[in-house]
Amino acid sequence: MFTARSLASVASYSSASVARQMSSASKKVAVLGAAGGIGQPLSMLLKLSPAIGELACYDIVGTPGVAADLSHIPTRARVSGCLPAAGAWPPRGNEGLGEALTGADVVVIPAGVPRKPGMTRDDLFNTNAGIVKTLIQGVAEFCPEAVIAIISNPVNSTVPIAAEILKQKGVYNPRKLCGVTTFDVIRANTFAAAHMGVDPASVDVTVIGGHAGITILPLYSQLEGFAPSDAEREAITVRTQFGGDEVVQAKAGSGSATLSMAYAGYLFTEKVLQGLNGEKVTQCAYVQSDLTDCKYFASPCEFGPNGVEKVLGYGTLSAYEQAWFDKMIPDLQKQIKKGEDFVNA
Ligand code: NAI
16 A cells, blocks of 8 residues: 655656646645654655645754755745744744644644663653643644644554543544554565565555554554465564664664654655545554554554545454454553543543
């Protein structure tokens, strides 16, 4: 489902495709946390998207520079850089979250601290919960109709936090709130393709559950032509669940995955935009769901003009996957409750 598209090919859309996209409604996308490790490359990829007419980069630091830099790329998206207070680029007096969010069709949120070696995503809760809360309060005030894509970890908890804030403000729409789990999908595609010796672009693994450790469940049994031994299946499943740690360790204290996450965030946003522009597209997302005993669950979803049009099923699990599934559910429930309690306690 995800077509792995290189940066080069992003920039060189066929002219027919550009013409089609130019004629479709041009959308405003706001990136909150746009000066960060993910935010900057994500904003650059979005600047290349013909579907975007306006790109608002918001952060507590650095966005005037990010926006000025991006604005020299000759694509049609207008770019603005907003800070909580004065200092935006181009200089227009006091700017802020309100300016970034007003009129936004999609809000992508990679704001917050990343992991250091030895940390779980849940260790980020104390810092990132407050950041997400503040930003979602802004979304509720300035663009309650926007589709929200949360990247900030722990996603398993930050999505419930966002939902509770939006409920308090009376603007919660489960079709418009998503946790981004695309990274797990592209990681699974990469690992499976390497194992199979095929082009990763031809592989599409369904990944369900959440976005942390054992709550990430890749359904390799559903991948045609993939027939690992038991040991190989165990190794690739665990690597998909804990692949983020490889990058955290390799970066040795300077953060977690940023470039590959930016690519995943870009893919996710592009599909949301395609849906808003009237196409029916399917991708995995962590959303409010009735599929399991967890209130929020990642599974394939159909996106369309209203955001998440349908939460789709995830097919049959193998006995191996069912065992992981059974282990995952209590963990995920706990993380969901932690997010809800943060807002309601
Ligand atoms: P980073 O530290 O490089 O960037 C975060 C940015 O957020 C900084 O520029 C910071 O100034 C900004 N920020 C902090 N508080 C803010 C606020 N109140 N309003 C607006 N901006 C604010 O971190 P990085 O590497 O970009 O990671 C960001 C988040 O994404 C982390 O929580 C990380 O765990 C998460 N992540 C999620 C993944 C996923 O698959 N969902 C994958 C990788 C990382």
